[in-house]
Amino acid sequence: MDGTLVDSTGVVEQVWGEFAARYGVDVEQLFAFSHGRQAIDTVRRFLPDLDDSAHWGISDGLQADELLRLDGIVEIGGAEVFFRGIPASRVALVTSAPRELASRRMAAAGMEFPRVTITSEDVALGKPHPEGYLSAASRLGVDPSDVVVFEDAPAGIAAARASGATVVVVGPGTGGDFRVDDYRALTVTADDSGLTISGLTPA
The missing domain is CATH 1.10.150 (DNA polymerase; domain 1)
Structure with missing residues (x-):
């Protein structure tokens, strides 16, 4: 998040x-x-x-x-539009924050709180352990290898990679399969066979 x-x-x-x-x-x-x-x-x-x-x-x-400190919290460029284009049943949020803080920050940024959300209260082991991402994949009913994770922090990137997911690094970080500065250049289409994301840059 x-x-x-x-x-x-x-x-x-x-x-x-x-x-x-x-x-x-x-x-x-x-x-x-x-x-x-x-x-x-x-x-x-x-x-x-x-x-x-x-x-x-x-x-x-x-x-x-x-x-209590929510002033100045905004979405990463294009995030709200991009994720609104993905069916809610195919999106999960995995964050190291507790649920109430995650909910407040998402609301402050004008973003919808996903139905499947894994917060610090839901895992025994936090990032860089992959438990959060494995749990999210299970709740979505998909194999972790079919998941695309957007991450920015080294601990999160390591957790996503350990889960078997494809990793898109947001920002200047390294270690992913792809990277983006933000979401403004991305487009997504969804059909019965899955999602197609355009605009990703290979890492």
Whole structure:
């Protein structure tokens, strides 16, 4: 979601920048690790000396803060039109965010919340583990090898690849089968045999 469907960079960097300043964490290392991962995994990584109850308390506080910061969140260019062109029964959202935060950010960007949505509450193992994408494929009733995943973060790209999906990297990242700057140059058609996506650039 973040960086793939919605641009929440300003909010994310503000919240996590405050975390880095509070706990004396190198902010560049923090951003390099955290993007695409669950908050709890980032807190554990950078505050290893705390016990897990403290990790969860800090993580919950960060996410409660993010719920209140929605100004400036917009869709990635062309995302709403592109995904509106795909039947709802063929779309899933897999995000490391909790459900309420995901719902609010999608709404702030003017995007519909998909019927099949896998959030942090729905998995035991977050990205880069493929559990989220495998679960989404199962709920859609398709083989993971028939799935196309749009991702931007290294952890998400790794998770998608491990699931067996075809990976489209959104933005400047690497490691996918295809890449796009955003969705404005893409077109999609759907029929009984599947989807046809035009405008993708091979990675």
